[in-house]
Amino acid sequence: MHFTTLTIRNLLRRPGRSLMTICGLALALGAVISLVGVVRGFERSLRAAHEDHGIGMVVYNGEAGPYRASAVVAEGLGEKIRRLDGVRDVAPTMLEIVSFDEAGIYGVSLEGLPVGSFLANQFKVTTGRPLQEGDERVVVLGKIIAANLKKSVGDTLDVIDGEPFEVVGIFQSYNAVENNMVLMTLPQLQRLTGREAEVTGFSLVTESNDPRLFERLRREIRALDPKLDALSVGEFIDSAIEIRLANAMAWLTSSVALVVGAIGVLNTMLMSVFERTGEIAVLRAIGWRKGRVVRMVLTESFFLGIAGAVLGTCGALLLTELLSYHPKVEHMIPGGITLAVVLQGFVIAVLVCMLGGIYPSYRAAALLPVEGLHHE
Numbered sequence: 001m002h003f004t005t006l007t008i009r010n011l012l013r014r015p016g017r018s019l020m021t022i023c024g025l026a027l028a029l030g031a032v033i034s035l036v037g038v039v040r041g042f043e044r045s046l047r048a049a050h051e052d053h054g055i056g057m058v059v060y061n062g063e064a065g066p067y068r069a070s071a072v073v074a075e076g077l078g079e080k081i082r083r084l085d086g087v088r089d090v091a092p093t094m095l096e097i098v099s100f101d102e103a104g105i106y107g108v109s110l111e112g113l114p115v116g117s118f119l120a121n122q123f124k125v126t127t128g129r130p131l132q133e134g135d136e137r138v139v140v141l142g143k144i145i146a147a148n149l150k151k152s153v154g155d156t157l158d159v160i161d162g163e164p165f166e167v168v169g170i171f172q173s174y175n176a177v178e179n180n181m182v183l184m185t186l187p188q189l190q191r192l193t194g195r196e197a198e199v200t201g202f203s204l205v206t207e208s209n210d211p212r213l214f215e216r217l218r219r220e221i222r223a224l225d226p227k228l229d230a231l232s233v234g235e236f237i238d239s240a241i242e243i244r245l246a247n248a249m250a251w252l253t254s255s256v257a258l259v260v261g262a263i264g265v266l267n268t269m270l271m272s273v274f275e276r277t278g279e280i281a282v283l284r285a286i287g288w289r290k291g292r293v294v295r296m297v298l299t300e301s302f303f304l305g306i307a308g309a310v311l312g313t314c315g316a317l318l319l320t321e322l323l324s325y326h327p328k329v330e331h332m333i334p335g336g337i338t339l340a341v342v343l344q345g346f347v348i349a350v351l352v353c354m355l356g357g358i359y360p361s362y363r364a365a366a367l368l369p370v371e372g373l374h375h376e
Contacts, residue, residue, distance in 0.1 A: 014272070030316040032312075043238075046240075058202070060231075061200075086206055086207050092201075111184075115135075130171075139182050142172075142182070146170045262353075276364075302353060
């Protein structure tokens with residue numbers, strides 16, 4: 001009998017137990033792929049939302065550490081930054097996070113933009129009109145948030161502290177993060193939050209994405225005000241506390257699931273070795289070396305890992321795709337998981353199974369032929 005065929009038949013002797021082990025591993029791997037994939041997808045969407053507007057750098061209050069949305073800088077610094085060599089355009093922005101409890105929608109970005117800035121001009125309004133100078137108590141909604149709130153042009157919306165705002169326009173972007181945003185003029189948001197003449201940061205369009213240009217601009221911006229800091233879009237997003245916490249939670253949860261999966265493989269392979277003590281002893285008696293016995297058990301673990309990886313990957317892809325259409329979380333879960341995350345999950349699944357099979361393979365290889373007689 002061929003070696004591979006023998007290992008597969010060994011797994012099929014107890015199909016129920018093997019299936020349960022595969023399902024447990026699939027759940028563990030599905031957690032890894034879905035959680036990590038969602039975080040990576042959200043990170044990609046944030047990066048694309050900046051880069052699609054031509055933003056090269058983001059300036060913010062560096063003294064705030066990772067909690068950037070809670071700190072402000074003087075709005076007047078924007079004109080000084082605009083005059084720096086290598087800066088094409090500057091857009092001051094103010095960001096607040098709001099929730100609409102009655103609709104069960106939380107964590108929505110409310111962004112204040114100056115009318116006429118390059119950022120405001122790039123939001124294409126499909127229904128109604130864009131923001132205009134002198135607007136008071138009006139907002140423009142992204143397509144997704146408008147649909148989830150069941151709001152259209154002419155309706156009113158309680159945005160902050162129960163104050164009603166008229167919806168004057170709805171814009172559409174191919175970026176899921178932007179489609180879930182609420183926009184208002186910068187002066188409106190500054191008055192509502194009591195931060196007149198202040199902003200949470202500046203978005204910069206630079207002449208190039210040369211790291212040397214970024215480093216020079218960073219030094220010059222810091223010279224304007226020591227509390228200012230400037231990062232490229234990639235650095236800004238990678239160092240954001242929200243992304244870092246999401247990555248940490250995803251891997252922590254996944255690690256727990258993987259430990260459970262490894263224990264399941266360990267238990268399955270130990271039971272398999274115990275039930276086949278006599279058979280393994282006979283194989284040793286007819287000349288099988290210890291290394292071949294070890295290879296047999298590890299190959300069985302490997303096949304369990306591959307089966308669990310395939311099932312877990314399919315489940316994770318289906319789950320994230322379905323969640324990406326759910327109105328409550330579709331702005332946070334872009335559909336699709338990258339191939340890199342899937343391959344990473346496959347490697348982890350195989351490694352977990354191989355680790356779970358090490359001790360059982362050692363026990364099997366240590367069996368002596370005479371032990372088969374005692375077992376019988």
